[in-house]
Amino acid sequence: MKKLDISKLDVLALMRYDACTRCGECTSTCPTGGEAQDVELVTPRGKILRLREFYIGQYGLRARLLGAKEIPKEQLDELTKRAYECTICGQCKTVCPAHLDTIEMWENMREFLVANGLAPLPAHEQIIKSIENYDNPWMQPRTQRSRWSKRVEKDVRIKDALKDRAEVLYFVGCTAAYDPNIKDMAINSARTLAKAGVDFGTLGNEEGCCGSTLLRTGLLESAKKMALKNIDLFEKARPSLIVTSCAGCYKTIRQDYPKVGKVNAKTVHITQFLAELIDSGRLKMNKRVEAVATFHDPCHLGRHNGIYDEPRKILEAIPGLKLVEMDRNRDEARCCGAGGGVKTAFPELAQKISTIRVEDAERTGADMLVTSCPFCYQSLKAAIDAKGSKLRMLDLADVVGMACLGD
Amino acid sequence: MIQASVSDGRYLKDRASLYLLFLAVVVVFSVIVLLLPYETVYVKDRAYLGLFLATVIASVAVFLLGVLCNVLVWMRGKGLAGSPEGRLLKLVPKVIRFVLRKGVLRASSVFVKEALYLSKLKDRSVTRWLMHLLILGGFLATFVLDLIVTFSLDIVKYRPMIEEQGWAKMWIRDFGFDLAGSLMLIGLLIAAVRRFVLKPKIVRTELPDAVSILFLLAVVLGGFILEGIGIAGRIEGHQMNDVYSFLGYAFSRVTPNSWGQYYDQVWLVHGVMSSLLIAYIPFSKLFHMIATPIAIEADKTLPEEVAL
Numbered sequence: 001m002k003k004l005d006i007s008k009l010d011v012l013a014l015m016r017y018d019a020c021t022r023c024g025e026c027t028s029t030c031p032t033g034g035e036a037q038d039v040e041l042v043t044p045r046g047k048i049l050r051l052r053e054f055y056i057g058q059y060g061l062r063a064r065l066l067g068a069k070e071i072p073k074e075q076l077d078e079l080t081k082r083a084y085e086c087t088i089c090g091q092c093k094t095v096c097p098a099h100l101d102t103i104e105m106w107e108n109m110r111e112f113l114v115a116n117g118l119a120p121l122p123a124h125e126q127i128i129k130s131i132e133n134y135d136n137p138w139m140q141p142r143t144q145r146s147r148w149s150k151r152v153e154k155d156v157r158i159k160d161a162l163k164d165r166a167e168v169l170y171f172v173g174c175t176a177a178y179d180p181n182i183k184d185m186a187i188n189s190a191r192t193l194a195k196a197g198v199d200f201g202t203l204g205n206e207e208g209c210c211g212s213t214l215l216r217t218g219l220l221e222s223a224k225k226m227a228l229k230n231i232d233l234f235e236k237a238r239p240s241l242i243v244t245s246c247a248g249c250y251k252t253i254r255q256d257y258p259k260v261g262k263v264n265a266k267t268v269h270i271t272q273f274l275a276e277l278i279d280s281g282r283l284k285m286n287k288r289v290e291a292v293a294t295f296h297d298p299c300h301l302g303r304h305n306g307i308y309d310e311p312r313k314i315l316e317a318i319p320g321l322k323l324v325e326m327d328r329n330r331d332e333a334r335c336c337g338a339g340g341g342v343k344t345a346f347p348e349l350a351q352k353i354s355t356i357r358v359e360d361a362e363r364t365g366a367d368m369l370v371t372s373c374p375f376c377y378q379s380l381k382a383a384i385d386a387k388g389s390k391l392r393m394l395d396l397a398d399v400v401g402m403a404c405l406g407d
Numbered sequence: 408m409i410q411a412s413v414s415d416g417r418y419l420k421d422r423a424s425l426y427l428l429f430l431a432v433v434v435v436f437s438v439i440v441l442l443l444p445y446e447t448v449y450v451k452d453r454a455y456l457g458l459f460l461a462t463v464i465a466s467v468a469v470f471l472l473g474v475l476c477n478v479l480v481w482m483r484g485k486g487l488a489g490s491p492e493g494r495l496l497k498l499v500p501k502v503i504r505f506v507l508r509k510g511v512l513r514a515s516s517v518f519v520k521e522a523l524y525l526s527k528l529k530d531r532s533v534t535r536w537l538m539h540l541l542i543l544g545g546f547l548a549t550f551v552l553d554l555i556v557t558f559s560l561d562i563v564k565y566r567p568m569i570e571e572q573g574w575a576k577m578w579i580r581d582f583g584f585d586l587a588g589s590l591m592l593i594g595l596l597i598a599a600v601r602r603f604v605l606k607p608k609i610v611r612t613e614l615p616d617a618v619s620i621l622f623l624l625a626v627v628l629g630g631f632i633l634e635g636i637g638i639a640g641r642i643e644g645h646q647m648n649d650v651y652s653f654l655g656y657a658f659s660r661v662t663p664n665s666w667g668q669y670y671d672q673v674w675l676v677h678g679v680m681s682s683l684l685i686a687y688i689p690f691s692k693l694f695h696m697i698a699t700p701i702a703i704e705a706d707k708t709l710p711e712e713v714a715l
Contacts, residue, residue, distance in 0.1 A: 011484035012705055018477060018698035022616065024609030025531060040611065059483060061476040061690075097528035097535075098699045099521060101706060108485075 008115040026092035044092040089335035090303035110218030123345035136174040159201030161237040166201030169239035173246030175374035188401035247300035247373035275310040285403035288320035294366035297333040298373030338379035354383035421493030466686035473689025522700035545591025581651035640667015
């Protein structure tokens with residue numbers, strides 16, 4: 001009989017499984033388990049109870065006295081599939097009255113599933129191979145990573161931070177670097193930084209995937225390798241500040257990298273940096289943007305990192321722009337459906353969730369849906385297009401670009 | 408597989424140390440329980456008392472064993488070097504040392520605000536917060552009152568706690584217990600109505616959920632029924648100042664006086680059920696009473712250097 005190896009579950013996570021009061025507060029707001037599917041096993045409570053039942057059956061008192069209970073393979077597979085239907089948005093952490101840090105729990109649960117040979121899902125394998133072989137999840141050659149910068153190289157001087165030390169290292173991230181629909185995020189970020197007179201550079205083609213996808217799918221060891229590689233590059237570049245425009249990269253570099261190595265530079269998300277530039281008067285936004293905008297809080301920026309004010313501060317500082325809030329905002333914001341590898345493995349589910357979020361935005365009467373994460377952007381844009389919504393999807397860097405560069 | 412990094416000798420030593428410690432705690436508890444005089448326990452048949460005490464000892468032993476087993480499962484988590492038993496033996500003094508040196512205030516404020524007052528639940532649902540607070544508050548108050556009463560009755564033989572007209576008898580033993588029990592009863596009734604009648608969508612009722620709530624209700628209601636029988640039957644200890652036991656008194660109004668003859672049997676049933684409830688805690692959802700405060704404290708109080 002195969003016994004589950006629970007030595008990959010955190011001690012704190014094991015405590016938290018016991019600490020769950022089964023109250024169900026998490027079930028109604030869970031975007032995948034409660035709202036999009038109404039499947040108990042996908043909800044935080046469902047996953048906690050099922051996994052606990054499995055390992056207690058193998059390690060609890062009864063198991064000590066009478067022997068471990070065998071868990072049918074199909075039940076383990078079902079739990080695995082359901083565990084990967086979670087976007088790790090962290091809404092359950094916000095609402096849990098027992099203060100369970102569910103974000104850590106789900107990431108750790110996936111690490112445990114991988115360690116037990118139950119995961120990753122086949123759908124994630126291609127992405128994982130791509131990251132391991134090409135340093136990006138999009139099966140694109142390394143030489144194309146800095147291609148986006150060609151569009152701005154005439155107006156903006158972007159330093160090669162590995163050759164010419166820059167004060168600020170702009171960590172572009174794979175999606176903004178490779179996805180033709182998101183490239184504007186990188187372009188506008190670079191142009192805005194230049195406009196504010198920031199001494200900045202990038203790692204060019206040397207920049208590697210931050211490893212977020214690997215971490216969120218439970219591949220800790222592969223993620224560690226990516227992290228160490230990037231940390232080594234940071235050491236060579238020696239910036240004072242690392243600025244990321246991807247919320248996923250930000251979470252990974254800020255929260256996860258320090259667990260494997262020392263990052264000497266402070267890491268901030270571009271919204272924090274832009275808010276500071278506006279505050280200090282270095283960045284002037286003097287072009288009017290006549291629009292009503294609503295802001296979607298990316299989970300990795302909001303619930304995972306507590307950044308809610310800065311993006312709003314930036315939007316409110318734009319002349320002519322009116323900011324309206326969705327009913328569910330800040331730490332109660334609905335997820336876009338893309339996180340945790342859901343968009344890759346369960347695209348229909350992801351679209352269902354993103355459509356619900358787009359409907360939230362439509363109810364505000366806004367004509368612009370703004371976010372600050374390439375994954376949220378992709379997901380919400382797809383839902384807007386599929387739905388035929390009149391909303392215009394924009395990244396915050398694009399809106400700032402409109403306000404200070406006039407395009 | 409897990410113990411690969413430690414020698415068999417070390418592994419056996421860790422296990423033996425922990426289980427000997429467990430055995431010592433059970434033996435000390437048993438000796439204390441058996442040595443108390445129980446002069447103010449008003450059951451006529453001492454065999455009932457003996458049966459009750461045996462159940463208490465067995466239940467507490469099962470409770471401790473259950474808690475220990477659950478905690479040992481935690482100790483199997485990431486970073487394990489050596490046996491779970493050895494890890495627990497090392498961790499407990501380390502945590503106690505840290506809390507005593509640096510974290511008493513922080514640990515206490517986190518415990519009061521998050522584990523007792525349940526501040527986060529209050530923000531989400533006042534009804535559920537009140538329900539939970541009543542059950543938890545009543546449970547803890549009953550436990551504390553039990554300790555105070557046992558100590559003052561059987562160890563220091565404090566007269567005002569023994570005499571029918573004593574202030575402590577009237578206000579602590581009669582009024583105090585009834586108040587704590589009433590709080591718990593109200594909380595449990597709200598929980599039962601919510602779970603079994605209103606059935607909001609987020610509530611999922613499986614056997615462990617139903618058993619936990621019904622078990623608690625049976626014990627609390629059983630206490631009031633017992634008190635009602637005692638007052639109605641004019642059993643010793645229930646002969647004067649009945650109104651201080653306000654809810655027991657109310658029960659006595661609908662209890663025939665003749666039921667007093669079954670007082671000993673009902674007392675035994677109530678006592679055994681209360682003991683079994685304690686034994687049931689580590690194997691039920693009620694274990695969150697222990698695990699949740701520990702998890703909250705571990706999250707909010709312990710720094711990373713006290714690695715779990």
